Amino acid sequence: MANESCDPAPAPNEPVKPGTRMVHCVKFDKDLPGLDRIPWRGEIGKRVYESVSKEAWKLWLEHSKMVMNEYRLNPLDPNSQKIMEEQMEQFFFGEGSKLPEGYVPPKAKG
Numbered sequence: 833m834a835n836e837s838c839d840p841a842p843a844p845n846e847p848v849k850p851g852t853r854m855v856h857c858v859k860f861d862k863d864l865p866g867l868d869r870i871p872w873r874g875e876i877g878k879r880v881y882e883s884v885s886k887e888a889w890k891l892w893l894e895h896s897k898m899v900m901n902e903y904r905l906n907p908l909d910p911n912s913q914k915i916m917e918e919q920m921e922q923f924f925f926g927e928g929s930k931l932p933e934g935y936v937p938p939k940a941k942g
Contacts, residue, residue: 858924859888876917884924892923 848854848865855866864885870877871889880889899905899919905912922928 855883855885857885857888858883859891860885864888872917872920874917876920880920880924888924892920895923896920 853866853868854863856862857864864887867881867884867886867889870881872880884892896916896919899916900907900912903912903915905915907913907916
C-alpha cells in the first residue's frame, strides 16, 4: 500500500497474460497492465485510462476512501465529484494528493 506521503508501493512482478493492455504507469514509472475500462467520465478518466495501471488504481481506490471520509464528501454531489477529480489529478499527475488538515492515519492492526 502507499505510505503516508502517497508514494506508491512497489508493483508486484507477476506474469502478464498475453493480450493484456499495457500502459506506462505514471505512478510506478514502468509498463504494467492497464485498466479494463475508463474509470471516470471526462478528460481525467481518459488520462487515467491511458496512463495508470491496475495496481496504481487500487492505491487510488484505497486513498479515495480516506478522502471521502475525511472531507465528508457525498459521491452524488457535483461539488464532491469535483473535489475527487482534483484529488485524483494530484494523486496521479501532480505532487500527490494532499492529506486533509488534521488527518491522523489509522493505527496498524496487530
